Amino acid sequence: MSYKLEKQEELKESISRIASEEIEFCIASLKNTNLHEAVHEIRKSLKKLRALARLFRDELGEKKYKEINIFFRDLGQELSxxxxxxxxxxxxxxxxxxxxDHIYVKFFNSIVQELEKERDSLEKELKEKKFFSEYILDQFTGAQEEFTExxxxSTDLAVVLPxxxxxxxxxxxALEEAYAQPDAANFHEWRKRAKYLWHQLQLMEQLWPQFFKTWADEVHKLADFLGDDHDLMILHEKLNSPEIQLKDEKQMEMLHALIKEYSEHLRAEAELQGSLVYAEKPKAIKKRMLKYIRTNWN
Incomplete structure (x- = not known):
């Protein structure tokens, strides 16, 4: 099936199916996909699992919610x-x-070579430790037993509204905080919140498929702006780290200038997109969602 709650299923059945499918997908990715593609896909699934848990936080209870959230959060961090x-x-x-088109052809070659060398070394180290083939695989095998039920x-979809x-x-x-104090940490926090909202709207699509798909796509667009900005920020940090040894100071200055210019562009786009996504008051959103549930679900 897919990453969405289904009207023809009991709520508990839908949740278990979604959790099971995401975990099974992670296991299959480890076994059948290029390592770096697998890591990327697994981290996306972990975010989707955490978004699912957040949607049912009140129903799960704080203890169980934290157990699920922390497990999948920590697993994602180990892959970071x-x-x-x-x-x-x-x-x-x-x-x-x-x-x-505005810089010389081989401008990025040296930094890419540095990064490839570091990644190859880390990949070799992790494979020697059987990090992917045993440790991560064991974590997901355990999760199949612990975190699919x-x-x-409740059988009432309104339980997701809080x-x-x-x-x-x-x-x-997070939007307000990001532009009041525009540092990397605040934009990263907003990015996480936007991604959770995107995934939760995907889960709710069957309430009104055409509407929710469009809404989710717009939130996804916001998350992409913020995600690209976050990637720029972690690259900026990496360029300032001891692991990167670029001898050409002008090259380093230009890299930081390009990062700054593109980040400013992305943040301007995100501000407009965010203002549209978060145009309604939270209470109004909750009230509207309840009406959709009462009209087209229960």
Whole structure:
């Protein structure tokens, strides 16, 4: 099936199916997909699982919610170092596509070589430790037993409304904080909130498919702006780290200038998109969602 709650299923059945499918997808990715593609896809699934848990937070209870959220959060963090190196190279590819006509052809070669060398070394180290083939695989195998049956008793979809309202409200607050104090941490926080909202809207699509798909797509667009900005920020940090040894100071200055220019563009786009996404008050969103549920679900 797919990452959405289904009207023809009991609520508990839908939740269990979605959790099981996402975990099974992670296991299949480890076994059948290129390592770096697998890591990227797995991290996306982990975010989707956490968004699902947030949607049912009140029903799960704080103890069970934290157990689920922390498990999948920590697993994602363990995959971050190797994913970040791939993200750095992808971000450089975007910069090259955007600014390549204005700089010399081999401008990015040395930094890409540094990153590839570091990633190859880390990949070799992790494979020697059987990090992917045993450790991560064991974590997901355990999750199949522990985290596919969640203690959700309600059959009324309205149980999701507190979680959806909280996600929306925190995203609205994060938008305001990001532009009041525009540092990387605040934009990263807003990015996380936007992604949770995107995934939760995907889950709710069957309430009104055409409407919710359009809404989710607009939130996804916002999340992409913020995600690309986040990738620029972690690349900026990487360029300032001891691991990167670029001898050409002018090259380094130009890299930071390109990052700054593109970040400013993305943040301007995100501000407009965010103002549209978060145009309604959280209470109004909750009230509207309840009407959809009463009209076209229960």
């Amino acid at each position: 170092p190797i994913r970040d190196l791939t993200a750095h190279m992808e971000t450089i590819g975007i910069l090259q596509e955007r600014y390549g 969640w203690p959700v008793k 979680g959806l309202k909280l996600t929306y409200e925190r995203g609205m607050d």
